[in-house]
Amino acid sequence: DTAVSQTPKYLVTQMGNDKSIKCEQNLGHDTMYWYKQDSKKFLKIMFSYNNKELIINETVPNRFSPKSPDKAHLNLHINSLELGDSAVYFCASSQTRGSDTQYFGPGTRLTVL
Amino acid sequence: SQKIEQNSEALNIQEGKTATLTCNYTNYSPAYLQWYRQDPGRGPVFLLLIRENEKEKRKERLKVTFDTTLKQSLFHIxxxxxxxxxxxxxxxxxxxxxxxxxxxxxGTLLAVQP
Known part of the structure; x- marks a missing residue:
């Protein structure tokens, strides 16, 4: 059983397009996260939601908008894609907002041409 | 400025030896420090957590130390x-x-040679 799943795994698109990445966790966790890993493998937090409420919002362009329809899902919508948005995006979840362990999804590799 | 630095080069060791990875940080005061493993094409997987009042934590062949004075953690396999x-x-x-x-x-890329 997949604990944290993301779709799609690969996304190739043109500059200026709008795209979404979906994340689902079947662990019953309250808290979910989006991370960006750049070409140098640096992994940086973007957003976190706890029970559908935004609790972490790092300095991210407002072209990025997370949406949590329920606590098992956290989607990431990106408007007006730019070359610099090319990266691997990871979704993660933890049992609560103060939990020790985060469980990561397999990642979505976004390539903007 | 705030920085977290790990071994800058890839670490190559022979099978059976002990691998030691370093993590140094400046201008942070973390209450905890965690280590994760990431395989190519996959998400990170949690390995160990150590608290600021713990000097050492072990799990099977893994050992982590945390020195808040030196602002350093060592990870041993x-x-x-x-x-x-x-x-x-x-x-x-x-x-x-x-x-x-x-x-x-x-991150530090570890390669263990057979």
Whole structure:
């Protein structure tokens, strides 16, 4: 059983397009996260939601908008894609907002041409 | 400025030896420090957490130390195996308002040669 799943795994698109990445966790966790890993493998937090409420919002362009329809899902919508948005995006979840362990999804590799 | 630095080069060791990875940080005061393993094309997987009042934590062949004075954590894999080859990430666990925010280092690529 997949604990944290993301779709799609690969996304190739043109500059200026709008795209979404979906994340689902079947662990019953309250808290979910989006991370960006750049070409140098640096992994940086973007957003976190706890029970559908935004609790972490790092300095991210407002072209990025997370949406949590329920606590098992956290989607990431990106408007007006730019070359610099090319990266691997990871979704993660933890049992609560103060939990020790985060469980990561397999990642979505976004390539903007 | 705030920085987290791990071994800048890839680490190559022979099977059976102990691998030691370093994580140094400046201008942070984490309450906890975590280590994750990341294989190519996959998400990070949690390995160990150590608290600021703990000097050492062990799990099977893994050992982590945490020196808040030196602002350094060391991650050891004893009796290393080729299957241990992966990128290892340290993460400062910045808990403010009970929200677990992880600040990751750049990772160290470990290659264990048979």
């Amino acid at each position: 004893t009796a290393s195996q080729p299957a241990d080859s992966a990128t290892y990430l340290c993460a400062l666990d910045m808990r403010g308002g009970a929200t677990n925010k992880l600040i990751f280092g750049t």
